[in-house]
Amino acid sequence: MTQQDTSPGEPLETTRQVLDDPEHINKVETELLDDVKGSDFPEASVFAIRLAFEEAVLNGLRHGHKDLPGTPVTVSWSVTPDRLVLRVRDQGPGFDVHALPDPTAPDRLELPNGRGVMLIHSYMTRVSYNDRGNQVTMEYDRPAGDD
């Protein structure tokens, strides 16, 4: 399951297929966070990365795959001393992030859904999507001053 990039100097990338099963999601999340902690990212970074992983994976499984039950999403990541790059891809039709309503609007505050993408953008350094909108790439830079 692990794919290794053979270009010299490029970070190793780990790839996993994640099923919509709590134990399986936890297992992959633990592996990701172990890699992050192994690179001595501070606890606040671990918090942020865990949150972004969960939101992106659950969005892919519950929204991207709502018509594809049982289909896993693909998660890949690479960790360097300066940065985590985390990518989540689903097999669904994609979505337009710009079309999402603002969950902090007063008339939406009491709605239980719609905050996942906002949290990803709030906690990650950079977020980008492919053209189809079924793959999100999240980059998290190690905080300045944390050596």
Place this chain on the structure above:
Amino acid sequence: MTQADSRLRVRRQDDVTIVEFVDRNILDEANIQQISTEIGSLVESGEAEKLVISFSNVDHLSSAALGALITIHNKLKARGGVLKLTNIDPQIYEVFVITKLNKLFEIHETLDGATASFA
């Protein structure tokens, strides 16, 4: 007050119902549905018109957990009840601020502060 495999510790202090979570990862996705059902039952039974949820054991939560809290809040509000939150870790509190849910929920630093505020 709760079933044997409950993830919650529920107690009464005068007419205030206090809910605490049993272990740290309690608000992960796997447990949210059960917690939501348990607290929902408390609300629907009328046992918890004044409800305080303590986050003293919680070091992580996701938007799904926020959604469950909002649903509980809405149910309680519809019955004329009040929900307050307390003992929220600073990192978790930041999630409430980012989502502006600190404007929806009444959040107290301490349990004593939360229970006293019902007076």
